[in-house]
Amino acid sequence: MVERGAISVILIFLLTGCALLPTTIVNEIGLIQGVGYDLADEGGIIETLVYPIIKKEQSTTTEVKSAFGQSSKEIRTKINNESQIRLVSGQLRLALYGKTLAEKGINDFVDTLNRDPSIGSIVQMAIVDGESKELLNLNKYKDENISIYIQEMLDQNMEFGQLPKTNLQTFLFQLFQIGQDPYLPIIKNVNGSIRISGMAFFNYDQYMTSIPTEDIYMFKTLLEKNKSNGLQAFMLENGDKVVLETLYSNPEYKVKIVQGKPEFTINLKMKTKLQEFASSKKKRQSFNKKKYQKEVEQQLEEEAVKIITQLKEQQVDPLGLGAKYKEHYRSFDKKEWETYYPDVKVSIKANVEIEQTGTID
Amino acid sequence: MKLKKGGNNSGSGTNNKNKQKWDENFSSSNDFVHYHTSTTEGDPFWISYFRTLISSDILHKDVLPYLQKQLTLKELKSIIPIQEMILSRDSDEIIQNIMSGYMAIQIHPHDDNCLLVNIANSKFRDVGMPTMEASAIGPQVGFIEELDTNINLIRKRLPISELIVKEMSVGKLSKTRAAVLYVKGIADQENINTVIQRIKDIQYDHIQDSSYISSMIEDNSNSLFPQSIATERVDRVATGLSEGKIIIAADGSPNLIILPITFMEAFIAMEDYSYSWIISNFFRILRFFAVWISSFVTPMYVAIMTYHYELIPERLLEPLVGSRATVPFPPFLEALFLELMIEMVKEAGIRLPLKIGQSLGVVGGIVIGQAVVEAGLTSNVLLIFVGLGTLASYTSPLYKFSNTIRFIKFPVIFLAAWLGLIGVYLYFIFTMIHLLRLTSLGRPYISFYPIRKTSVQDLWVRLPFSMQKYNPKNLRPEKKKKFTGTKKNPEPVNDFYE
Amino acid sequence: MKVSIRHQVSPYLVFFIIYNSQVGVGILSFQRTIAEKAGYDAWMGVLAAGCLVQVLIWVMYKLLGKANGDIIDVHTATFGKLLGKFLSLFIVIYYALASLSVMLEFIEIIQVWMFSAVPSWVISALILMLVYYCISGGFRIVVGLSFLSFIFPQILILVLYMFPLKIAQFSNLLPIMNHSFMDMLDSIKSSMYTIAGTEALLMFYPFIRNPDESRKFAHLGVLFTTLLYTISSIVSFTFYSEEQLKTTIWPELSLTKIIKFSYLERFEYLYISMYLVIVTALISLLLWCSSRGLKKIFNMKQKYALLIISLGSVLICQLANEQFDAMLDKYITQMNLYAFYVYIPLLLLYFTLFKRGNQSG
Structure with a gap:
């Protein structure tokens, strides 16, 4: 009996000990789903928060609020001052950065996403061509949950379309990886609707350069093995138009060290399916696989060289050539590599196989 | 059982006081009948019984007609056409038998010697369907509130002499008849002794249901988890018996207690x-x-x-x-x-x-x-x-x-x-x-620790009957192997059928 | 003082005890510590440390088999009553301190990741109440909980490695063997503490029904944990870039952030809660060893020994600060290294040489 008495006393103590844990009851908090950062003229930043107001049996509306300040969580507090519900960041899905801010470096605003344990690591990140505040306030998406909209737009393009996979985790991975620089998609407000407009490349955390939408898929192909069924159109020199769907592509990087300097060869292997074919002769003709494979290979190589040259010129290395060099070269030195990079020799050998031509030949 | 032993020891002789006592105790109940069959003073016979326990049909057809002549009890025993008759002078035995539906015949109202004739009501209540443990297919027989019927039902399913029924009475006031059933040679003797000892140790006034017994003999009565199954299904009881489990039945309760059990048995339906x-x-x-x-x-x-x-x-x-x-x-x-x-x-x-x-x-x-x-x-x-x-x-x-x-x-x-x-x-x-x-x-109650091979065959999962070869090891059965005489399907030798 | 067969456990259960004694909260954070010097070659250090533990198991079995009792019996047989008990006290204190360090680390995780407001003493008191309930059921129940912690969370956790492995960058591990011997030695040393715990065998040896038969299960247990730790470190190494790993305090928890199902996401919260099972099992085992040791040394009731240690632990958990944590960690690491990898083999040597001499003489 003494034991039981002791246990009940302990239990009472325990119950009083933390009966007042701060709760986050779902309908009493504002779930921030999207956040945007812009550079303010006065030197600070403007942060925009998007959180849904979920009502019973009514369509959800979103609240978009911005404030000026020096740091992310400081602005959070400011916006909290004008909100009827406490704002929490555990449901964050989207982080946008204005281009001007990105040019100055976004590390300070990624830090809090990385540090806060309540924020997940599959947060979508993107650079906004323009102002993220303006984008998040777009009229067209007033009735829609804009952060989820953008997140899903990016998600579906990464899964099945042109974009290479990026999120907070990949960004951090590349940010810290020796011999690789991060890359993020760029989105833009085009006449009131949101569109993916390119790929941004960073040097550490600073935005350096970008490639247009047409080249993104080429970049994705060079980056990693993929089976995403993306489409690639080739306008050949003789005016023929060939559109291929990738069934499988795999870039193989070979590193050779010639006179102490690295040289790269990319063997790009592609298995494709013909989706569209238009002959310049305006006449139906059967598809000559061998001939077009050759021509497509040639064009691929050219495009790839174009992109890689641009990357080398801008001193950014999103393909991770440095990391690949490091894998093969034991006494890798980061400084030394950085001096090599602008003139490093990269040759590309494409091997395209058109496996299917659809139901007609 | 205790009663009988006591009776044997006291033997014949001065039972007058005892008899006075049973007379006294019985006649304080309203349903006890004690009367003289003859109008003449000093003539035989005096009969006594509980009218709620006996069948008056048998009494009137098979017993009363023979009580007209003047006979000794021995002669009477040879002519009454009823099988179960005992000549006894042991008052404890007499009390017990009268309580279970016998009638006592005496020559004089205060004689030691009695002829006990079984005229108990053998027409039991109809057996019912298991209502709480219904199943879509399988046997639809459930236990009822009568111990004898219940034992009768079990005996029908396991008609073997190894099925032992040990009866005892529990409850200071209710004197509930409880029975412990097990199959000798399969059930672990230690388990049996434990159960019997624990039931004997019960100190309580009234036992209304077998659940009273089970909660009194459970290892941990503070636990929320039932450490025994109370079932009304005859097939569950018979299966349990044949695996080496022990059954407790109490008169007046349609639920029989099965133990020992494991946690997983709560998920086994007989329909399985x-x-x-x-x-x-x-x-x-x-x-x-x-x-x-x-x-x-x-x-x-x-x-x-x-x-x-x-x-x-x-x-x-x-x-x-x-x-x-x-x-x-x-x-x-x-x-x-x-x-x-x-x-x-x-x-x-x-x-x-x-x-x-x-x-x-x-x-x-x-x-x-x-x-x-x-x-x-x-x-x-x-x-x-x-x-x-x-x-x-x-x-x-x-x-x-x-x-x-x-x-x-x-x-x-x-x-x-x-x-x-x-x-x-x-x-x-x-x-x-x-x-x-x-x-x-x-x-051990939890069935996955320690791991036993026998838990795999019919506890977490149920394998085909041909693979259920052993009795559950956690019961420590004396007979380890189940008899598996089931023939396997004729198999082609390492190849398909022609 | 022979242990009755009713309280002994089957030989195969030694596998689960050994597994449980080695796996605690260390697995959530060790990836960073071992990679500090040896970088991404450190996983080989884990394998090497695993081999050393195998040797230790062999040594312990040899020693305890000769004495046919636990470490306290060995000590009293070797050094006499007074000195023997004094030495045993050290080992017993080690178990208590080890459990304390596990508890402190786990409380820190709960406070950082889930409830920053919950007082330390509440969590420690709750866990220790469970531990008390477990130990008061005897050694069989302690082993039962070890067994359970293997079946329920551990196997699920292994399956969930699938998610980070899907996006793993195996090339991170290249080039293999790119660190100096001293760096590798350092990774072995820091792995040693993470996979320490087998020394519980010194106390529970008499509780094994058939010690000779159990030997192979003990080795299998160590093999399993070694592989578990190796896989876990490889998963982390391929998930994070090297510099990123160095910034992450709990790599194993952070990487579960990417696990996402259509009905549940952010598994780190479930992970921490599931580790509660593993941690409770581990603390039960350690405190069982510790309280049994005290019982044998001071001839006191195990109940009171356990209560004293538990109350002490709750008090220290509440009062401990970061400095204390660091100091505790340092001392336990040292104690573990010297007590079990230096002292125990020496004891075996001494025991074999001198005891045999004594008996024949």
Whole structure:
């Protein structure tokens, strides 16, 4: 009996000990789903928060609020001052950065996403061509949950379309990886609707350069093995138009060290399916696989060289050539590599196989 | 049994005082009959019996006509056409037999010597269907409130001389007849001794049901988990007996107690043996998970809604938050309120007469549930979870166990509201340690630790009969192997049929 | 003082005890510590440390088999009553301190990731109440909980490695063997503490029904944990870039952030709660060893020994600060290294040489 008495006393103590844990009851908090950062003229930043107001049996509306300040969580507090519900960041899905801010470096605003344990690591990140505040306030998406909209737009393009996979985790991975620089998609407000407009490349955390939408898929192909069924159109020199769907592509990087300097060869292997074919002769003709494979290979190589040259010129290395060099070269030195990079020799050998031509030949 | 022994020792001789006593005790009951068959003073015979215990048909047809002549008891014994007759002068034996439906015939009212004639009512009540443990197929015979009928039913299924029935009486006032049944040569002798000893040790005034006995002899009477099965199914009892389990039956109770048992047996329905082993495995595993769902779905809801909103995927956010948008209470009160409401509906449904109970269930379940959600007092998502949980708790074939499951979730709801997921897991660990510590007749209760080969064949899963070769080892059966004489299908030798 | 057969456990259960004694909260954070010097070659250090533990197991079995009792019997047989008990006290204190360090680390995780407001003493008191309930059921129940912690969370956790492995960058591990011998030695040293715990065998040896038969299960247990730790470190190494790993305090927890199902996401919260099972089992085992040791040394009731240690632990958990944590960690690491990898083999040597001499003489 003494034991039981002791246990009940302990239990009472325990119950009083933390009966007042701060709760986050779902309908009493504002779930921030999207956040945007812009550079303010006065030197600070403007942060925009998007959180849904979920009502019973009514369509959800979103609240978009911005404030000026020096740091992310400081602005959070400011916006909290004008909100009827406490704002929490555990449901964050989207982080946008204005281009001007990105040019100055976004590390300070990624830090809090990385540090806060309540924020997940599959947060979508993107650079906004323009102002993220303006984008998040777009009229067209007033009735829609804009952060989820953008997140899903990016998600579906990464899964099945042109974009290479990026999120907070990949960004951090590349940010810290020796011999690789991060890359993020760029989105833009085009006449009131949101569109993916390119790929941004960073040097550490600073935005350096970008490639247009047409080249993104080429970049994705060079980056990693993929089976995403993306489409690639080739306008050949003789005016023929060939559109291929990738069934499988795999870039193989070979590193050779010639006179102490690295040289790269990319063997790009592609298995494709013909989706569209238009002959310049305006006449139906059967598809000559061998001939077009050759021509497509040639064009691929050219495009790839174009992109890689641009990357080398801008001193950014999103393909991770440095990391690949490091894998093969034991006494890798980061400084030394950085001096090599602008003139490093990269040759590309494409091997395209058109496996299917659809139901007609 | 004790009575008999005492009687033998005292032997013949001065039984006058004793007889006075039984006369006295009996005649204080209103249903005791004691009269003289002849009008002449000093003539034979005097007869005594309990009119509630005997069949007056037999008495009038087979006994009374012979009592007209003047005969000795021995002569009487040879002419009365009834098999069970005892000539006795042992008062204890006389008392016991009269109590079980014999009549006593004496020449003089205060004679030592009696002829005991069995005129007990052998027409028992009709056996019923198992109502609480119904099954779609399989035998539909259930026990009733009469011990003899029940033993009779078991003996019909196991007509072997090794089936031993040890009777004893429990309860200082109720003198309830209890019987311990087991199959000699299979059941562990240590288990049998433990059970008999524990029943003998019971010190209580009245025993109304076999459950009284089971809760008095359980290893840990503070546990929520039943450490024995109370069943009304004859097939379950017969199966248990043949595996080496021990049965306790009490007169006046349609439920027989099976022990020792393990945790997993709460998920075994007798129907399992009527289906193909693959199908019955599916249902057995389904029941197992249903029980976990039942006890943890509402607490998880409370934990996630109160503390861990991060866990909700974006697609579920809108339905979950939307349904809670107008609810003025914290999830803890909301859940407690709904759970208690369902329990009340259930409780009221049992207490009320069958027809009213049914309509009340409809009113309670559907009307109130709908109204509460519409009034915005609880969320309809929680209503789904609570309904699901209640439904899931009833999948266990044992009624007592499903009550346990439904009770268990209340402490978890408290802990979830207090410490979120940590609280839920603390409770999970507590339950697990409790189950690990629990024993049934000193045998481990939880069936997965330690691992035994025999638990695989028919406990977690049910293998085909041809693979159930051993009696469950946790019972320490004296006979290790089941007799497996089942012929296998004729198999082609390493090849297909021609 | 022979242990009755009713309280002994089957030989195969040694596998689960050994597994449980080695796996605690260390697995959530060791990836960073071992990679500090040896970088991404450190996983080989884990394998090497695993081999050393195998040797230790062999040594312990040899020693305890000769004495046919636990470490306290060995000590009293070797050094006499007074000195023997004094030495045993050290080992017993080690178990208590080890359990304390596990508890402190786990409380820190709960406070950082889930409830920053919950007082330390509440969590420690709750866990220790469960531990008390478990230990008061006897050694069989302690082993039962170890067994359970293997079946329920551990196997699920292994399956969930699938998610990070899907996006793993195996090339991170290249080039293999790119660190100096001293760096590798350092990774072995820091792995040693993470996979320490087998020394519980010194106390529970008399509780094994058939010690000779159990030997192979003990080795299998160590093999399993070694592989578990190796896989876990490889998963982390391929998930994070090297610099990123160095910034992450709990790599194993952070990487579960990417696990996402259609009905549940952010598994780190479930992970921490599931580790509660593993941690409770581990603390039960350690405190069982510790309280049994005290019982044998001071001839006191195990109940009171356990209560004293538990109350002490709750008090220290509440009062401990970061400095204390660091100091405790340092001392335990040292104690573990010297007590079990230096002292025990020496004891075996001494025991074999001198005891045999004594008996023949």
